[in-house]
Amino acid sequence: MAEPSILFVKPKAISFKDKRTLSQAGVIVIEIENPADAKFVRAGTELSGGALLQAAAEAIASTTGYNSPREAFGKAVCAAIERELSQGASGTRPEVLQA
Numbered sequence: 001m002a003e004p005s006i007l008f009v010k011p012k013a014i015s016f017k018d019k020r021t022l023s024q025a026g027v028i029v030i031e032i033e034n035p036a037d038a039k040f041v042r043a044g045t046e047l048s049g050g051a052l053l054q055a056a057a058e059a060i061a062s063t064t065g066y067n068s069p070r071e072a073f074g075k076a077v078c079a080a081i082e083r084e085l086s087q088g089a090s091g092t093r094p095e096v097l098q099a
Contacts, residue, residue, distance in 0.1 A: 008035035051080045 007022060011031045014022075019029045032038055047055075055076035062072050 006030060008032050008038050010035065047077070047080055047084065051084070052077070055080045 005027045007027050007029050009029060009031055010033065013031070014029070022029050030038070056073060058076040058079075059069055059072035062076075
């Protein structure tokens, strides 16, 4: 999986039109007061297709009128990642990279 292209800029440094153009080109624009303070956090594990399918099934089963399917899926994926890390699937800790 390729690393995403990320551009850190100060707030209001570029126009909405330019942000939209960059987004359409696949660049993620993040506004931050001090771009030098940005840090990347990369999870130390990847989920298998089966784990993602299980997370989706858990999300569908747990969705009520009080939470959205998107929120439920996000929580289920986080729980799956925690299970993977606790079982030592990857044996690594999250990696923090300075921008």
